[in-house]
Amino acid sequence: MAHHHHAKGAEFGPFTFLNPTSRRYPLSWKPPGEDSSSEGTPGKSNDLPKPVEPSTKKNDELRAEEVQRLYRTRDNRKGRHAIVVAPTVEKGKYLTPPSTSTVKETLKGIWRMFSTYPYWDVSYLVAIIFTFGSVIWCINAFFVWLPLQDPSTEFPGEIANAGGITAFIGATIFEFGSILLMIEAVNENRSDCFGWALEEVLEENGLIRLTPDGCTHHHKNKKNLVGKGKAVEGKPSLGVNMSRGRPASKSASTWTWFPSWDELRTHYFKEVGFLACLAQMIGATIFWISGFTALPPIYDRLTTVAAQNGAYWAPQVIGGTGFIISGTLFMLETQQKWYLPAPKVLGWHIGVWNLIGGIGFTLCGALGFGAANSGCVYQGSLATFWGSWCFLIGSAIQWFEALDKHPVDIEEGGGRISDTQPVA
Numbered sequence: 001m002a003h004h005h006h007a008k009g010a011e012f013g014p015f016t017f018l019n020p021t022s023r024r025y026p027l028s029w030k031p032p033g034e035d036s037s038s039e040g041t042p043g044k045s046n047d048l049p050k051p052v053e054p055s056t057k058k059n060d061e062l063r064a065e066e067v068q069r070l071y072r073t074r075d076n077r078k079g080r081h082a083i084v085v086a087p088t089v090e091k092g093k094y095l096t097p098p099s100t101s102t103v104k105e106t107l108k109g110i111w112r113m114f115s116t117y118p119y120w121d122v123s124y125l126v127a128i129i130f131t132f133g134s135v136i137w138c139i140n141a142f143f144v145w146l147p148l149q150d151p152s153t154e155f156p157g158e159i160a161n162a163g164g165i166t167a168f169i170g171a172t173i174f175e176f177g178s179i180l181l182m183i184e185a186v187n188e189n190r191s192d193c194f195g196w197a198l199e200e201v202l203e204e205n206g207l208i209r210l211t212p213d214g215c216t217h218h219h220k221n222k223k224n225l226v227g228k229g230k231a232v233e234g235k236p237s238l239g240v241n242m243s244r245g246r247p248a249s250k251s252a253s254t255w256t257w258f259p260s261w262d263e264l265r266t267h268y269f270k271e272v273g274f275l276a277c278l279a280q281m282i283g284a285t286i287f288w289i290s291g292f293t294a295l296p297p298i299y300d301r302l303t304t305v306a307a308q309n310g311a312y313w314a315p316q317v318i319g320g321t322g323f324i325i326s327g328t329l330f331m332l333e334t335q336q337k338w339y340l341p342a343p344k345v346l347g348w349h350i351g352v353w354n355l356i357g358g359i360g361f362t363l364c365g366a367l368g369f370g371a372a373n374s375g376c377v378y379q380g381s382l383a384t385f386w387g388s389w390c391f392l393i394g395s396a397i398q399w400f401e402a403l404d405k406h407p408v409d410i411e412e413g414g415g416r417i418s419d420t421q422p423v424a
Contacts, residue, residue, distance in 0.1 A: 014338035019270045021333045025069040027083075027094075062099075062410075063092035067210065069194065070409070073273045074333055074347045077188050078123040079219030079405055081195025083210070086411040095201065095209040099410040101344075112403045121219045122184045126177055127399040133173030134357075134392035140166035141385035148378050157296075164294040171284075171291025178277075178284035185277040186259050186268070189217045195406065212406040219405075276329035276351075283322015283358075289315035290365070309369055316365025323358030327351050327394075344409070346401040353394030360387020 011020035062085060070082040085096045098105065118124045143163040147154035197213035200206075259268055268274040293299055293311045302308045331351030335342045342348040360383045367380035 012336035014332040021073045023071040027067040060098045061095045062087045064094040079217035082407045084409040100407045120222045123402040127402040129177035131395040134395045136170040137388035141388045145381035145385045167294040168291045171288045175284045175288045178281040182281045272333040280326035283319045287319025313368035320362030327355030350394045353390045357387045357390035
């Protein structure tokens with residue numbers, strides 16, 4: 001039986017004063033009898049390859065000379081397990097699934113969005129809730145913008161009543177989604193989870209097949225939303241710390257509403273993803289005030305400009321700024337450096353679209369201060385329109401991402417996988 005271990009890999013992150021957001025761990029194996037000691041890195045998996053009955057290579061499987069695990073903090077929150085493989089036309093050491101970036105696999109992923117409903121997966125719920133909220137905001141945008149663009153389409157009470165009520169519903173849904181996003185962040189998997197099973201193919205000595213299996217994230221546990229992961233025989237306990245300096249606590253394996261101050265100070269405040277979720281929740285909470293004051297009975301009582309500016313427009317600007325900060329941090333979390341875009345990563349696109357959406361919502365509030373000017377009113381309503389659609393695009397990508405638990409990226413051009421290659 002072959003043995004394997006994960007050697008210590010390279011770490012990346014957009015900010016040197018915060019924790020790394022991505023790491024690479026080469027997956028290596030040695031024949032029996034050779035030293036198979038591990039360096040004890042977080043990338044280590046305790047499973048030895050299991051012998052399987054001889055089977056021919058599946059049509060879509062790839063032969064690979066090298067496999068690397070891509071650990072990303074965003075993926076860890078979402079229960080995803082990314083690998084990058086260097087395919088070879090020769091024998092190779094590994095059999096891996098095909099690239100998940102092809103048109104065929106992407107279409108399968110889109111079909112998965114409409115055919116699977118893992119309601120117990122908090123990451124899936126977050127994506128669905130934000131998608132639904134974004135649809136409500138798109139409807140709201142039609143109510144407030146279309147009558148200005150084409151007055152003949154307006155019906156009585158469209159802007160004040162229909163627009164106000166849908167704004168309240170949309171803001172409430174965003175607030176609920178942001179709370180779940182925070183719960184997801186503080187219930188990240190504390191134990192190492194490789195998420196792939198290694199099987200030795202008996203018909204070819206030393207050939208190892210990688211298959212998606214063995215995940216210990218809470219996302220697969222149908223008995224709870226977050227908290228305990230699905231127990232896997234032979235896996236380390238769920239209380240094992242993932243990163244250096246992280247405090248051990250019972251929250252490593254059970255549900256937690258909010259971490260302790262010690263955990264916040266020593267770990268979470270140094271996590272880009274947690275700071276993004278925090279900015280999102282604070283922004284959504286303040287933004288909800290403008291959704292509440294948008295309700296017709298309340299807005300009608302805001303009779304002075306000062307009252308409208310303070311209770312309606314200002315929360316939009318402050319809340320929208322929170323969305324901008326959140327989208328920026330979510331985008332940067334996926335990058336190896338703060339100045340290097342990562343367009344090959346789904347999470348990067350989610351951050352970008354949410355950032356643009358946040359700009360639209362903030363502009364709407366900022367232009368509202370000039371409500372006496374018809375041009376400001378029109379552009380503010382239009383900003384809500386395109387901002388809502390940006391949020392919808394970002395949420396749809398997040399929906400796709402939440403169901404794509406085992407992404408496989410292909411190293412182009414052959415040769416060894418470079419540590420400087422953008423994390424895919």
